[in-house]
Amino acid sequence: MTDVAIVGVGTTKYGKHLDKSGTDLAQMAVREALNDARNITIRDIEGFVLSSQNPEILQKQGNSVNHYSEFLGIGAKYAARVEGACVSGTMGLRTGYLAVKSGMVDTCLVVGVEKCYELPSGSDIMAAFAYVIDRDWEAAFGSNAPMGFAMFATRHMQVYGTTEEQLATISVKNRNFASKNPKAHLQKPITVEDVLNSKPVCKPLKLLDCCPVSDGASAVILARGDIARDYTDTPVYIRGIGQFLVPENVISSLSDLTEFTALKMASQEAYRQAGITADDVDVAETHDCFTIAELLEIEAMGFCEKGEGGRFVEEGQTDLGGKVAVNTGGGLLSRGHPIGATGICQASIITEQLRGDAPKGRQVDGAEIGLSQNLGGWGTSQAVVIYSR
Amino acid sequence: MTDVAIVGVGTTKYGKHLDKSGTDLAQMAVREALNDARNITIRDIEGFVLSSQNPEILQKQGNSVNHYSEFLGIGAKYAARVEGACVSGTMGLRTGYLAVKSGMVDTCLVVGVEKCYELPSGSDIMAAFAYVIDRDWEAAFGSNAPMGFAMFATRHMQVYGTTEEQLATISVKNRNFASKNPKAHLQKPITVEDVLNSKPVCKPLKLLDCCPVSDGASAVILARGDIARDYTDTPVYIRGIGQFLVPENVISSLSDLTEFTALKMASQEAYRQAGITADDVDVAETHDCFTIAELLEIEAMGFCEKGEGGRFVEEGQTDLGGKVAVNTGGGLLSRGHPIGATGICQASIITEQLRGDAPKGRQVDGAEIGLSQNLGGWGTSQAVVIYSR
Numbered sequence: 001m002t003d004v005a006i007v008g009v010g011t012t013k014y015g016k017h018l019d020k021s022g023t024d025l026a027q028m029a030v031r032e033a034l035n036d037a038r039n040i041t042i043r044d045i046e047g048f049v050l051s052s053q054n055p056e057i058l059q060k061q062g063n064s065v066n067h068y069s070e071f072l073g074i075g076a077k078y079a080a081r082v083e084g085a086c087v088s089g090t091m092g093l094r095t096g097y098l099a100v101k102s103g104m105v106d107t108c109l110v111v112g113v114e115k116c117y118e119l120p121s122g123s124d125i126m127a128a129f130a131y132v133i134d135r136d137w138e139a140a141f142g143s144n145a146p147m148g149f150a151m152f153a154t155r156h157m158q159v160y161g162t163t164e165e166q167l168a169t170i171s172v173k174n175r176n177f178a179s180k181n182p183k184a185h186l187q188k189p190i191t192v193e194d195v196l197n198s199k200p201v202c203k204p205l206k207l208l209d210c211c212p213v214s215d216g217a218s219a220v221i222l223a224r225g226d227i228a229r230d231y232t233d234t235p236v237y238i239r240g241i242g243q244f245l246v247p248e249n250v251i252s253s254l255s256d257l258t259e260f261t262a263l264k265m266a267s268q269e270a271y272r273q274a275g276i277t278a279d280d281v282d283v284a285e286t287h288d289c290f291t292i293a294e295l296l297e298i299e300a301m302g303f304c305e306k307g308e309g310g311r312f313v314e315e316g317q318t319d320l321g322g323k324v325a326v327n328t329g330g331g332l333l334s335r336g337h338p339i340g341a342t343g344i345c346q347a348s349i350i351t352e353q354l355r356g357d358a359p360k361g362r363q364v365d366g367a368e369i370g371l372s373q374n375l376g377g378w379g380t381s382q383a384v385v386i387y388s389r
Numbered sequence: 390m391t392d393v394a395i396v397g398v399g400t401t402k403y404g405k406h407l408d409k410s411g412t413d414l415a416q417m418a419v420r421e422a423l424n425d426a427r428n429i430t431i432r433d434i435e436g437f438v439l440s441s442q443n444p445e446i447l448q449k450q451g452n453s454v455n456h457y458s459e460f461l462g463i464g465a466k467y468a469a470r471v472e473g474a475c476v477s478g479t480m481g482l483r484t485g486y487l488a489v490k491s492g493m494v495d496t497c498l499v500v501g502v503e504k505c506y507e508l509p510s511g512s513d514i515m516a517a518f519a520y521v522i523d524r525d526w527e528a529a530f531g532s533n534a535p536m537g538f539a540m541f542a543t544r545h546m547q548v549y550g551t552t553e554e555q556l557a558t559i560s561v562k563n564r565n566f567a568s569k570n571p572k573a574h575l576q577k578p579i580t581v582e583d584v585l586n587s588k589p590v591c592k593p594l595k596l597l598d599c600c601p602v603s604d605g606a607s608a609v610i611l612a613r614g615d616i617a618r619d620y621t622d623t624p625v626y627i628r629g630i631g632q633f634l635v636p637e638n639v640i641s642s643l644s645d646l647t648e649f650t651a652l653k654m655a656s657q658e659a660y661r662q663a664g665i666t667a668d669d670v671d672v673a674e675t676h677d678c679f680t681i682a683e684l685l686e687i688e689a690m691g692f693c694e695k696g697e698g699g700r701f702v703e704e705g706q707t708d709l710g711g712k713v714a715v716n717t718g719g720g721l722l723s724r725g726h727p728i729g730a731t732g733i734c735q736a737s738i739i740t741e742q743l744r745g746d747a748p749k750g751r752q753v754d755g756a757e758i759g760l761s762q763n764l765g766g767w768g769t770s771q772a773v774v775i776y777s778r
Binding site: 001048053054056057059060061062063064065066067069070072073074075076077078079080081082083084085091094095098099101102103104131132133134135242243244245246247248249250253265269376377380381 | 437443454455456461470480484487488491633635642765
């Protein structure tokens with residue numbers, strides 16, 4: 001069966017784009033991806049997957065794959081809009097990957113986009129995001145994302161002695177990377193004290209433990225491995241994709257708030273397909289919607305032992321020069337998190353790393369194996385992608 | 390590459406289910422599909438695709454694939470929620486097919502569900518449906534589905550002399566089939582006069598030229614061809630799936646209102662993959678959201694010449710004993726159209742036909758090749774599936 005390669009990537013700056021629509025942002029990202037590749041125009045692309053979490057609520061717009069097809073000028077012999085809350089991006093990437101892998105199409109454009117600042121007030125945006133939570137059994141009682149992740153953090157602190165300072169270290173590291181990424185939403189460096197002194201959101205999480213609300217779009221062009229070099233000198237191959245969705249969607253169903261069980265399964269599957277272990281990963285983009293999430297992720301994926309995440313981060317093992325560089329694009333915490341776009345942006349950042357094209361202060365020297373990890377729900381829907389040149 | 394077979398199908402009655410949630414309906418359809426197959430429980434299934442058009446607006450519920458996974462008890466190593474307006478069902482079926490075809494999973498559950506009668510008033514339901522139309526360029530001016538399809542009908546009448554009576558014949562035929570389908574939404578037989586005298590909706594379409602708003606769920610279980618007989622004695626194989634999405638989403642972009650251009654391309658691709666022609670099709674379920682749609686579809690797929698649809702229908706060529714039996718389940722017009730479920734239900738009806746299990750008055754004698762066709766937007770997003778034993 002054919003390999004699948006990434007032959008072009010593009011992304012907008014993430015942030016507050018009050019003067020642009022979702023289709024404007026998607027056009028910008030797609031144009032950049034087409035320019036990043038060669039010998040390819042929008043008319044040459046056979047498949048089209050759109051990852052967008054909530055255009056219905058945020059833009060009052062359904063049938064978005066057809067809507068975006070008009071603005072992008074793409075006719076497609078495979079097309080789908082894919083949604084899985086915050087994992088929408090990688091769910092879409094995997095769906096595009098399957099379309100190429102199965103031989104159905106030779107090339108596939110995967111676009112992730114979210115225009116969150118469409119509604120007039122911050123509270124409406126939060127209400128829109130709460131739609132991802134079970135309406136009857138959880139959202140009805142005021143549940144929201146910071147609350148749930150705060151419960152994970154509290155439990156991890158209690159069981160393993162993880163500290164607020166250790167969590168803050170994650171945010172500081174990711175902001176430092178973002179300060180060297182002109183496309184990141186938040187670029188001003190911060191200190192551990194800044195994080196600790198930032199506004200409380202839901203104990204023990206403070207504002208700087210939480211990712212911002214962002215607008216943005218990212219795009220990748222996938223091609224059959226055997227034709228990838230027609231479109232680029234530096235194809236980056238997808239070596240494995242593991243995904244796992246557990247039959248739990250409300251936080252009270254989870255048996256253990258100190259780990260992401262689904263991620264253990266998804267990462268093991270991805271490693272198996274790629275024929276690697278966690279130790280082989282040089283650079284990883286993970287889903288740090290909250291600082292605690294990155295910590296749970298490095299543990300679940302086996303970068304360190306369970307319960308050791310706090311110390312591992314504190315030692316700089318997830319920074320440049322450490323065991324594995326994590327979130328060199330700035331992560332959701334600083335790059336931003338336009339929901340449907342995040343998983344696609346992660347793929348573009350890993351592609352840049354494996355090409356050796358990241359700027360000084362972000363590039364991992366000699367990076368050979370990259371990983372991206374994206375989650376939905378309470379970490380109950382997980383996807384992990386392994387890449388190499 | 391492996392074949393993909395349908396090994397189990399299930400569907401709820403379509404209609405107004407005020408006492409049931411979307412998850413209730415999905416559970417009913419999935420239980421029936423699991424019972425229809427053998428040696429398989431929900432825990433054995435590896436992939437899960439959910440087709441649902443608008444749970445965000447209708448149920449205020451996002452992340453629906455994770456939401457439904459909890460109620461269905463399914464853990465999945467490939468999972469996606471797929472949305473493409475009215476073509477969501479077949480878009481999901483094709484996505485599940487790719488997951489099996491690519492070797493990523495051995496089995497995949499594809500569930501289509503829509504709970505349209507969740508909102509309190511009829512006008513809200515219509516507003517929710519209008520979300521599929523471009524907000525800025527079309528819906529803002531009051532566009533809706535009957536209006537657009539009425540334009541197709543008017544143009545076809547003008548150019549080819551198609552009559553309101555011919556269109557009515559389609560509705561009468563489909564209601565006759567529905568009268569023998571206990572799961573259909575509308576089962577009481579009607580006459581051409583009933584259609585012609587029904588309430589005007591948008592000239593020339595009357596109420597009985599339009600499908601009802603329905604709740605319902607349908608499910609199919611897909612399996613690798615080489616293991617299909619572990620789960621059933623009567624696997625039905627998917628021989629080809631063609632899809633086409635054109636880069637047009639507003640009706641004013643279309644160059645020709647007398648045909649579904651994207652459907653010509655999608656059906657030719659499906660025939661090519663299956664190695665058949667239109668003449669080989671014995672039984673077809675098509676997307677008759679309005680009577681005119683079925684007429685445009687039989688023309689675009691080559692069951693008759695362009696412009697000849699009215700006469701072809703009038704001659705009974707799409708009824709039992711005709712050239713190709715169309716919508717033996719009652720079609721959207723009478724079986725109903727719970728948006729995300731429709732494409733999945735079509736697959737279940739064709740499966741029943743190819744097994745020879747449809748009741749008298751609906752079964753096509755010796756049916757060997759089946760087809761289902763599903764559309765989104767203004768026929769701008771099309772999917773065609775070919776099946777055989």
